[in-house]
Amino acid sequence: RKEVEQDPGPFNVPEGATVAFNCTYSNSASQSFFWYRQDCRKEPKLLMSVYSSGNEDGRFTAQLNRASQYISLLIRDSKLSDSATYLCVVISQGGYNKLIFGAGTRLAVHP
Amino acid sequence: EAQVTQNPRYLITVTGKKLTVTCSQNMNHEYMSWYRQDPGLGLRQIYYSMNVEVTDKGDVPEGYKVSRKEKRNFPLILESPSPNQTSLYFCASLGGGYEQYFGPGTRLTVT
Numbered sequence: 001r002k003e004v005e006q007d008p009g010p011f012n013v014p015e016g017a018t019v020a021f022n023c024t025y026s027n028s029a030s031q032s033f034f035w036y037r038q039d040c041r042k043e044p045k046l047l048m049s050v051y052s053s054g055n056e057d058g059r060f061t062a063q064l065n066r067a068s069q070y071i072s073l074l075i076r077d078s079k080l081s082d083s084a085t086y087l088c089v090v091i092s093q094g095g096y097n098k099l100i101f102g103a104g105t106r107l108a109v110h111p
Numbered sequence: 112e113a114q115v116t117q118n119p120r121y122l123i124t125v126t127g128k129k130l131t132v133t134c135s136q137n138m139n140h141e142y143m144s145w146y147r148q149d150p151g152l153g154l155r156q157i158y159y160s161m162n163v164e165v166t167d168k169g170d171v172p173e174g175y176k177v178s179r180k181e182k183r184n185f186p187l188i189l190e191s192p193s194p195n196q197t198s199l200y201f202c203a204s205l206g207g208g209y210e211q212y213f214g215p216g217t218r219l220t221v222t
Contacts, residue, residue: 008151032209043201043213044154087153091209099211101146103153 001026004090006102013096017078021105023088024070031070031075032091033064038104045079048072078109113138115169117214125194125222132187132217134202140212142205143185144169145177148216154201159216160185192221 006023013019033050048055050062050071061074075082088102115136124130136143145157158167160179174196176188189196202214
């Protein structure tokens with residue numbers, strides 16, 4: 001079983017739609033969680049951190065469920081420019097703080 | 112401008128011909144990593160370095176070498192490339208708050 005798992009998609013949604021992605025992690029000792037965004041053939045970039053109480057940044061909301069070991073990303077009012085792959089990242093506590101990346105969920109927003 | 116640079120961006124080579132991919136960061140970060148990204152597998156860590164002269168294996172180190180003689184530079188060396196090392200490679204450095212800054216990527220094809 002992979003340490004971090006995501007539905008690969010693609011999620012095809014119309015502009016203005018609300019879309020949610022989930023990501024599950026296997027190490028219950030994981031402490032820090034992030035969402036990164038990767039555009040086609042480009043480097044990943046930090047989208048937002050995920051805090052225990054949940055957090056929002058404009059149209060994006062991230063939540064953490066420690067009991068079920070998953071994090072989620074909600075995008076409201078989708079824009080064409082949101083089309084990208086979204087990577088779930090977990091910090092694994094294994095001797096040093098290692099970032100474990102999910103394989104990514106691809107989102108395609110269409111007119 | 113804070114950045115991670117990699118060179119070359121694209122490389123086509125033949126089996127067995129030694130190559131080096133350079134990586135440099137200007138943020139004075141101590142921690143640097145190399146990843147490879149393959150479809151469906153996500154980002155996998157090849158090697159990492161906690162500081163100058165301190166390097167260690169990641170998840171997929173076979174066939175690769177690294178060195179860290181200066182804080183800013185972290186080259187990736189393929190002594191004898193093989194076709195299964197065809198991939199997209201990213202260098203990254205880790206800033207405060209665990210934000211990973213990625214280079215623009217190197218697309219390597221080994222024939």
